[in-house]
Amino acid sequence: MKPRSAMPQIKNLWIIHVLGWLLFMVLPLTIMSRESDVYAQFKLLQSGSLWLFFLIYFAIFYLNIFVLIPGLFLKQQYILYSIIFVAGLSLIFYTQPFEKLIFQKFHESEQIGRTGREERFRLPPPEMRMDTDRPPPGEIRPENPLRVDFVSLVLFVVVWVVGMATKISEQWRLSEKKVILSEADKAQAELSFFKAQINPHFLFNTLNNIYSLAITKSDHTAPSILKLSKMMRYITEEATQDFVPLHDEITCLESYIDLQKLRLNDKTRVNFKIDGEIKNKQIAPLILMTFVENAFKYGVSNRFENEIDIRLESTATSVYFFCRNEIFEANEAGERQGIGIANTRKRLDFLYPDRYDLKISKEEKTFEVSLTVH
Incomplete structure (x- = not known):
């Protein structure tokens, strides 16, 4: 009975995981589709950089639920678990996976897709160009500020929190199952106690009554x-x-x-x-x-x-x-x-x-x- 009841639960769990990752795959493409170009998005889906991006978050999610949460969080090592979370968030902040693996590739693909469909402006010969990038004498132009990859940061937090929710809910179900089994054992023990309680008292009285019947040859x-x-x-x-x-x-x-x-x-x-x-x-x-x-x-x-x-x-x-x-x-x-x-x-x-x-x-x-x- 137990294997048959466990199989649908395992199957449903895998379906939920697959649907969740499909939603995750659609989310970045939806963010970048303001200037939608079907051909560019199709080319992006075939690029290795997109799948590398997904693989990074895939590894973060399952590393969290299979290693970090059981090994640290559920063992109440909250400080070390928090340090790893902050370290992972910092790493995502500096590596900028969405910006470098998807956003730039996407716009490069869009630029290629526009070739032949948009009129290109020819640049003047080098000797006729104005060097607009060179600052005027005596002016110091500030360096380009560091761009923040908010998409990668938000996705990291979402993947981390969903992993925690998934594992904690699983532990809650296991705890609830243990409580039910414990209640079953308790009910069985109480039934056994009740039988042990009723047997001696009732048995002795009944045997005495039957003895009286036997004496009188009833x-x-x-x-x-x-x-x-x-x-x-x-x-x-x-x-x-x-x-x-x-x-x-x-x-x-x-x-x-x-x-x-x-x-x-x-x-x-x-x-x-x-x-x-x-x-x-x-x-x-x-x-x-x-x-x-x-x-x-x-x-x-x-x-x-x-x-x-x-x-x-x-x-x-x-x-x-x-x-x-x-x-x-x-x-x-x-x-x-x-x-x-x-x-x-x-x-x-x-x-x-x-x-x-x-x-x-x-x-x-x-x-x-x-x-x-x-």
């Missing part, structure tokens, strides 16, 4: 052992996946509820209703178990009449779960919003990002949970 002994076996197999094997068939999750809940009923008396009534089509649907394992377990842990009384309502509805696009139970002061320990529900929220955030709606309401004597996953 007909429910063998079916209870079979349900416990299937449930523990589901928790330890099938529930290791991110998603499981909804039918298997419901079977686990039914087994759990039936085993819990072994310890209940006539004061407690449990209603478990399923509506809709559950075939070919999937759900995150043990997401619902947390709320059902809490309902039996905090909503059961041996002295007062009590009722637990559990309802599950499956539609074409969503699964709706509802659980309601009464609250008894003897069982209130402030743990209802404890680690079980907190871990369930985190797993929902990871497995159903922006695709679930969890509502938990606690009134004076009633606790309700409604969960919809899409």
